[in-house]
Amino acid sequence: xxxFQQLFQYILTGLSNGAIYALIGFGFAIIYNSxxxxxxxxGEFVMLGGMLTIxxxxxxxxxxxxxxxxxxxxxxxxxxxxxxxxxxxxxDAQPFSLIIITIxxxxxxxxxxxxxxGKDTHALPAFSSNDPLYIAGATILPQHLWILGVxxxxxxxxRIFFNYSVVGKAMRACSYNPRAAGLVGINVKSMVxxxxxxxxxxxxxxxxxxxxxxxxxxxxxxxxxxxxFCAVIIGGMSSGMGTVFGGLLLGLLESLGAGYISASYxxxxxxxxxxxxxxxRPEGLFGSKETERF
Amino acid sequence: MVTVxxxxxxxxFVFAAAVLLAPFFLKGNYLLNVLVFVGINTMLAIGxxxxxxxxxxxxxxxxxxxxxxxxxxxxxxxxFPVEPFLIIFLAALCVGVIAFIIGFPIxxxxxxxxxxxxxxxxxxMYIIFNETVDWTGGPSGLSGIPNLRVGxxxxxxxxxxxxxxxxxxxxxxxxSINLSRSRIGRALRAIHDSEVAARVMGVNARIxxxxxxxxxxxxxxxxxxxxxxVMTFIAPASFGFNFSVELLTMIVIGGLGSVYGSFLGxxxxxxxxxxxxxxxxxxxxxxxxxxxxxxxYMPGGLIGGMEAAVRFALKKIGKGENNNAQA
Amino acid sequence: xxxxxxxxxxxxxxxxxxxxxxxxxxxxxTGVIGPNGAGKTTLFNIVTGLYTQTKGEVFLGGxxxxxxxxxxxxKLGLVRTFQNVELFRQMTVLENVMIGLHTKSASGIFxxxxxxxxxxxxxxxxxxxxxxxxxxxxxxDLADITAGNLPFGKGRLLEISRALAAEPKIILMDEPAAGLxxxxxxxxxxxIRKIKESGVTVVLVEHxxxxxxDICESIVVLNLGKKLAEGTxxxxxxxxxxxxxxxxEG
Ligand SMILES: Nc1ncnc2c1ncn2[C@@H]1O[C@H](COP(=O)(O)OP(=O)(O)OP(=O)(O)O)[C@@H](O)[C@H]1O
Ligand SMILES: [Mg+2]
Numbered sequence: 016x017x018x019f020q021q022l023f024q025y026i027l028t029g030l031s032n033g034a035i036y037a038l039i040g041f042g043f044a045i046i047y048n049s050x051x052x053x054x055x056x057x058g059e060f061v062m063l064g065g066m067l068t069i070x071x072x073x074x075x076x077x078x079x080x081x082x083x084x085x086x087x088x089x090x091x092x093x094x095x096x097x098x099x100x101x102x103x104x105x106x107d108a109q110p111f112s113l114i115i116i117t118i119x120x121x122x123x124x125x126x127x128x129x130x131x132x133g134k135d136t137h138a139l140p141a142f143s144s145n146d147p148l149y150i151a152g153a154t155i156l157p158q159h160l161w162i163l164g165v166x167x168x169x170x171x172x173x174r175i176f177f178n179y180s181v182v183g184k185a186m187r188a189c190s191y192n193p194r195a196a197g198l199v200g201i202n203v204k205s206m207v208x209x210x211x212x213x214x215x216x217x218x219x220x221x222x223x224x225x226x227x228x229x230x231x232x233x234x235x236x237x238x239x240x241x242x243x244f245c246a247v248i249i250g251g252m253s254s255g256m257g258t259v260f261g262g263l264l265l266g267l268l269e270s271l272g273a274g275y276i277s278a279s280y281x282x283x284x285x286x287x288x289x290x291x292x293x294x295x296r297p298e299g300l301f302g303s304k305e306t307e308r309f
Numbered sequence: 310m311v312t313v314x315x316x317x318x319x320x321x322f323v324f325a326a327a328v329l330l331a332p333f334f335l336k337g338n339y340l341l342n343v344l345v346f347v348g349i350n351t352m353l354a355i356g357x358x359x360x361x362x363x364x365x366x367x368x369x370x371x372x373x374x375x376x377x378x379x380x381x382x383x384x385x386x387x388x389f390p391v392e393p394f395l396i397i398f399l400a401a402l403c404v405g406v407i408a409f410i411i412g413f414p415i416x417x418x419x420x421x422x423x424x425x426x427x428x429x430x431x432x433x434m435y436i437i438f439n440e441t442v443d444w445t446g447g448p449s450g451l452s453g454i455p456n457l458r459v460g461x462x463x464x465x466x467x468x469x470x471x472x473x474x475x476x477x478x479x480x481x482x483x484x485s486i487n488l489s490r491s492r493i494g495r496a497l498r499a500i501h502d503s504e505v506a507a508r509v510m511g512v513n514a515r516i517x518x519x520x521x522x523x524x525x526x527x528x529x530x531x532x533x534x535x536x537x538x539v540m541t542f543i544a545p546a547s548f549g550f551n552f553s554v555e556l557l558t559m560i561v562i563g564g565l566g567s568v569y570g571s572f573l574g575x576x577x578x579x580x581x582x583x584x585x586x587x588x589x590x591x592x593x594x595x596x597x598x599x600x601x602x603x604x605x606y607m608p609g610g611l612i613g614g615m616e617a618a619v620r621f622a623l624k625k626i627g628k629g630e631n632n633n634a635q636a
Numbered sequence: 637x638x639x640x641x642x643x644x645x646x647x648x649x650x651x652x653x654x655x656x657x658x659x660x661x662x663x664x665x666t667g668v669i670g671p672n673g674a675g676k677t678t679l680f681n682i683v684t685g686l687y688t689q690t691k692g693e694v695f696l697g698g699x700x701x702x703x704x705x706x707x708x709x710x711k712l713g714l715v716r717t718f719q720n721v722e723l724f725r726q727m728t729v730l731e732n733v734m735i736g737l738h739t740k741s742a743s744g745i746f747x748x749x750x751x752x753x754x755x756x757x758x759x760x761x762x763x764x765x766x767x768x769x770x771x772x773x774x775x776x777d778l779a780d781i782t783a784g785n786l787p788f789g790k791g792r793l794l795e796i797s798r799a800l801a802a803e804p805k806i807i808l809m810d811e812p813a814a815g816l817x818x819x820x821x822x823x824x825x826x827x828i829r830k831i832k833e834s835g836v837t838v839v840l841v842e843h844x845x846x847x848x849x850d851i852c853e854s855i856v857v858l859n860l861g862k863k864l865a866e867g868t869x870x871x872x873x874x875x876x877x878x879x880x881x882x883x884x885e886g
Contacts, residue, residue, distance in 0.1 A: 053421035101601050110420035111367050115561055115604045118369075118554060123597025130594065237550065241432070244425060283436045286429040293426045294414040306647060309505050309677070309686055309718065484749040491748035491755060492734070492741050492762060499724045499735045506722035509684060510802060511710030511739035520745055 020152035025274045026267065027150075031159040031228075033266020034166035038221035039243025040250070040258040041173065042214035047252050048190035049210040051110075055117040056097065057218055058240015059124040062233065063090040064219025065226035066128055069137045079142065087219050093124070094215025098208050121236070128233035139226035158227050165224050169217060170259055177255070186210060218243075238282065245289045251299020260301070314490075321486060324569070325479050332471050341467040345539060347572075347579045348474035349532050352481050354559040354571035356528035359485060361557075362566035363494060364521050365501030366416060367424045369553050370431025374526040376438055376548025377404045378533025383454045383543050384444055393457050397534040401527045408526030412519035431553050438545035450544030457538045470539050477535060481528055485568050497521060498566070551593070558596045561603050564610030573611055637662035637837050638683070638714075638806055643692035645678055645861075652678045653861045656692075660806070665828065665838045667848040667869075670858035671881065676841040677719055679858070680808050684716050685709050696806070711739050713805035717795045717812060719841075725784030729775065729794055732783050733766040736801025740765070766801060773797040773827065789820040796827065806837040813844045825851055849873065857881070 039061055046054045067086035071077045077085070101116050108116075142161050147154040177183040188196040189206045197203045222231065222239070229235070246265050250257025265285055273281035298304045335341045357371050381400035386393045415426050438445050445451055456465040457473060464473045488494050499507040500514050508514050537543050559578045564570020578596075582588045588595070607614050639659040645652045653675040660666045668676050681687040683694055685706040693702045696714060704712070724732050741762055743755040770776045773793055778786065783794060792812055799807050809828075813821045821844065828851055832838055842848050848855065849869040857864040857872060859881045865872060872878055 053425070055424075101605065104605060109365075111361070111365065111424075112604050112608070114367060114421060114424050115557065116601050118557070119597045119600030119604070121597070122551075122554060122593045123601065126591070126594030126597055130590065241428070248425070279440045280436060283433050286433050289429045290414075290426060290433075293418055293422055293429075297418060297422060303648070306687065309681055309720075309722075487751050488745065488749045491751075491759065492738060492743060493745050493748040495727070495731055495735055496738060498727055498731075502724035502726055503722040505686065505706075506718065506724065507735065508686075508706040509710060509716055509722075510735050510798065511707050511715075512735065513707045524745060 021274070023151055023153040025270045027153055027155050027159065029267035029270030030263060031162045031266070032270060033246075033263035034162050035221050035225045035239070035262070036242045036246040036265050037259045037262025038166055038169060038217055039239055040246035040262050041169070041255075042218040042221075043244055043247045044252055044255065044258050045210050045214040045217070047247075049186055050102075050207050052102070052113050052117065053244070054211075054214065055114065055240070056121040056124060057214065057243060058236035058238070059121050059128075060090050060094060060215040060218030060236070061222035061225075061239045061243075062128060062231065062236030063093060063124065063215075064222030065139060065231035065235070066132055066137070066222075066233065067219070068223050068226065069139055069231065070132065072139070079140070083223055086223060087216055090219030091212050091216045094211045094218075095208060097215075098211035102211070103204070103207070121240075125233055125236060132233060134233065136230045136232040137226075138230045139223070141227040142224075156228070158224075162224050162228075165220065166259075169220070173217075174255070182209070242285050245285045248289055248292050248297075248299055251302020253303060254299065254301040257299055257301030261299070317486070317490070320569075321483060324482075328475050328479060329472075332468055336468075341471055343580055343583045345467060345470045345474050347576045348471070348478040349536050349539070350556075350559065350575035350579050351478050351572045352532040352535075353529055353556055354563065354575040355481055355485050355568055356525040356532070357556050358560045358566065358568070358571045359488070359497075359521055359528075360525040362560060362564075362570075363489060363497040363501065364518055366518055366522070367420075368427040368522075368525070369424050369550070369557070370427035370429070370434070371525070371529055371556055372548045372550070372552035373431040373434035374404055374408065374529035375533040375536070375552070376434060376543075376545070377407070378530030379537040379543045379548065380438065380445055380451070380533075381530075382534035383451050383537040386455050386538070387451065387453045393455060393538060394459075397531060400534050401530045404530035405523050405527045408523045409519060412522040413515075416515070416518040416522055428550065428553075431550055435545060435549045438548060445545070448545060450542055452542045454537050454541045454543070456541065457535075464538065474535055474539065477531060481531075482568050482572070489566075489568065493517070555596065558600055560610070562599055562610055564612030565608070567610065567612045570610050570612035577611075637664075637697060638839070639695040640679075640683070641693045641695070643679065643682060643694070644690045645675070645682060645687065646690045651861055653682070653689075653858075656858065656861075656863045658856045658863065658866055660837060660839055661854070662697075662837055663832065663835060664853045665832050665840060665851050667852035667855040668839060668841045668858065669843070669845070669848055669855060669872075670864070673860075674858040675861045676858055677810055680716055680810055680841065683808065684714065710802060710804075713803070714808070715799040715802050715804040715806075716808035717792070717799055717810055719810040719814070721788070721791045721795055723783040723786070723791055723794060725782070727783055728780050729783055729786065730766055730770065730779040732794055732798050733769050733801050734762050736769070736798040737762045737765055739802050769797050769801045772800065789816050792816065792824070793827075796831075800831065800836075804836060806839065807831065808839045808841075810841045811843060812840070813842055813847050821847060 039057060042057050042060070043053060046052055064086055067089050068082050071082035071085050072079065097120055101120060105112065141158045143157045147156050177187055185196070185201045186206050186209065188201055189203050193203050242265065246262035247258050249264060250261030265288065268288065269281055269284050272284040292299065331344065332341055353371065353375055357368060360366050360368055378400045381403055382393065382396050385391060385396050411430065415423065415430070418426050439448050456463050458464065464470050496507065496512045496517055499512055500518065504514050555578060559574035560571055562577060563572065563574025582592055603610060637660050641657050643656045644654050656679065668679065670676055678687065682689045685704055693700055695701065696712060701709060701712070724735060741758045743758055747755040770779055773796060775790060775793055775797065778790060783791070786794060796812065813824055816824060825847055828838055840848065840852060852869060854867065855869055855872045856866050857878050864881055865875045865878050
């Protein structure tokens with residue numbers, strides 16, 4: 016019975032981490048699908064979400080909810096600035112210029128956060144109580160429920176947005192064929208801007224809901240961002256629900272691997288999976304293959 | 310054409326002479342120590358530049374090859390009474406074989422996917438450096454690595470190490486310059502510009518990319534071995550993602566696809582933090598800004614900028630002469 | 637020389653080519669024409685090994701080359717040009733042509749890095765030959781210009797020079813006249829004839845009907861992925877199915 020409880024515990028932890036990876040992965044996919052760019056700075060918005068919330072809480076003594084909202088707004092603003100200043104001015108950039116620029120942005124944001132907030136780790140207070148709940152012998156914190164709940168909400172909201180709203184449909188059109196989308200009167204540039212805004216908002220939200228559990232510091236973004244990227248690669252860039260599944264699968268494998276194989280190699284698991292998927296099925300488990308055109 | 314070739318050779322000899330004479334002007338100077346690391350970083354930057362600047366294939370995991378070279382040399386020579394120079398070759402060979410094997414699946418990937426795969430490889434190796442504590446000493450590092458020696462000459466001071474490192478570095482520079490001006494160098498640049506056209510012209514892009522990836526890894530491994538023997542102490546922190554990004558910054562600042570640009574970038578990034586203490590906390594902010602600004606406004610790097618400036622100046626002078634002749 | 641048997645290519649749900657067979661006579665100029673989206677470029681991509689066809693086989697001089705890759709085909713003397721002009725844009729015109737001689741030289745990384753004597757000799761040969769090819773196509777004066785800065789028409793000419801430098805047996809050209817003015821097109825026509833005279837087989841995809849009818853000895857017509865007709869220019873011009881496929885579209 017003990018074994019079973021432990022397994023259950025691993026699964027719960029895995030799912031809540033996986034939900035975070037899925038949210039971060041969502042951010043990657045939104046930008047990739049509208050611009051073909053992998054934004055290496057994605058993880059820094061996750062960091063910004065958590066750090067800004069703590070900043071507003073402690074320095075401005077704000078209540079939690081306004082602090083969270085303000086943190087999301089500011090992170091989104093940073094995302095918009097980034098697009099305007101460093102992405103939009105480039106025309107017909109080669110992929111590796113974009114890689115270098117987003118990496119540059121990533122370490123710039125990380126360095127700036129370190130200068131502003133120092134190297135300490137901080138914890139955000141839990142959204143509701145800190146008392147664990149007991150389910151089938153496994154403990155679960157209310158914050159886990161927050162994470163799962165927020166993730167489900169975001170997924171539902173974004174499905175509705177991309178499938179039913181005019182703007183969401185326009186963004187999808189841009190991802191299929193930007194030129195054609197431009198011809199039918201969609202403003203491709205503002206769609207790109209919107210994708211950066213949306214993805215930094217979602218990224219920062221992910222950073223906020225996980226901060227009470229894992230603590231946060233100026234450098235949490237790199238690893239979380241990469242895990243989020245693993246999630247999209249597992250699911251396939253082109254598949255929305257695939258990303259969610261990829262994130263959950265990654266979270267589960269990581270948590271089980273850490274529990275049963277080796278805790279010290281926990282982070283390696285994500286990257287071994289990443290490499291295996293890239294080598295064997297680069298279009299992801301749920302993506303569809305495309306032939307390059309010449 | 311002949312004169313161009315002669316000029317290139319001349320430039321190299323002037324550079325090499327300057328490098329070899331420099332220590333006489335820097336006796337007892339702290340700068341000599343810094344220049345040892347400029348040499349090591351120049352090798353690393355050239356290695357990465359062959360891959361990224363010439364062949365157009367990005368790697369965000371090159372610090373791993375550097376680390377593998379350092380650890381193979383460090384672990385073996387600190388435990389067994391073996392000839393360290395031999396181990397440098399052994400390390401280069403091992404890393405080369407590994408790079409060749411993983412090169413095939415990795416270099417099938419392009420652009421962002423390639424970047425992520427190399428990054429993933431780098432992180433896995435970094436975790437291994439940290440976790441195989443019995444071998445590497447883990448996060449607290451590996452000490453007791455012997456200095457290199459030839460007969461009774463022990464490379465244990467800045468003067469000796471400077472010549473040790475720079476002989477290797479100059480060799481790597483010369484070989485890379487030769488390579489870049491050969492059919493292989495052209496083929497690499499062709500792959501960079503249009504892989505499909507290169508293949509149609511008979512360039513075996515798949516193999517060539519793996520080969521240059523391997524060469525680049527081997528250069529990094531040799532730099533790693535030298536680093537281990539010069540430092541006599543190594544720790545994983547020197548071989549992580551941040552260092553891979555630093556290498557990238559070196560070649561972006563110095564000049565993609567330029568051997569001298571690699572040197573310039575390595576020199577700047579190695580010396581700045583040593584000379585300006587304020588730089589130490591600001592470093593990644595500055596690297597980040599430089600990566601963005603250089604890519605946006607000076608894609609040829611400082612070397613490219615300097616060449617353009619010289620051309621511009623020559624043109625101006627030429628015009629001036631013409632005007633004079635007319636007058 | 638070149639024979640295609642029952643070539644079929646399916647992309648996801650779209651059948652870009654269906655059961656296309658024809659052959660190209662050695663030393664001839666053969667035209668492949670058809671409306672936009674007919675599958676002409678796809679056909680070239682299959683022949684040059686860039687795509688693996690869903691079904692069917694390709695033979696070059698009797699040898700089955702269906703599953704050889706692009707580089708090996710170049711060695712066998714099969715090269716092509718691209719509809720969207722694929723130049724090595726950051727290299728000079730001369731260097732572009734030098735890449736054409738890649739299959740005519742063999743030095744590896746090692747001998748290049750150490751400048752072994754064989755490599756130096758080879759390099760001289762490559763340089764000299766490349767200059768000859770520039771003279772052949774008449775762009776010697778552009779030798780040191782960066783390819784990315786060439787005017788469009790010269791770019792097409794460079795692409796052909798580069799392909800010729802490989803001394804191919806057969807060259808596939810994808811819309812070489814697209815974007816050229818009438819004088820450039822006339823020059824192109826005489827260049828293609830000159831290439832043919834030198835014994836190289838030419839396969840030409842082209843929308844410029846005057847050019848095709850003028851220089852091709854035989855013509856294959858594709859429409860919606862199927863072979864519609866095959867014959868001499870005269871036969872094609874009189875073929876009612878071809879006329880309706882073209883005129884039907886306007
Ligand atoms: N890589 C690919 N993936 C999916 N569909 C493709 C691909 N390449 C071509 N197609 C489709 O196959 C069909 C034929 O395309 P192809 O480029 O061969 O036409 P074409 O005859 O060369 O036309 P054009 O005269 O416009 O150049 C088109 O419908 C095109 O959309
Ligand atoms: Mg076409």
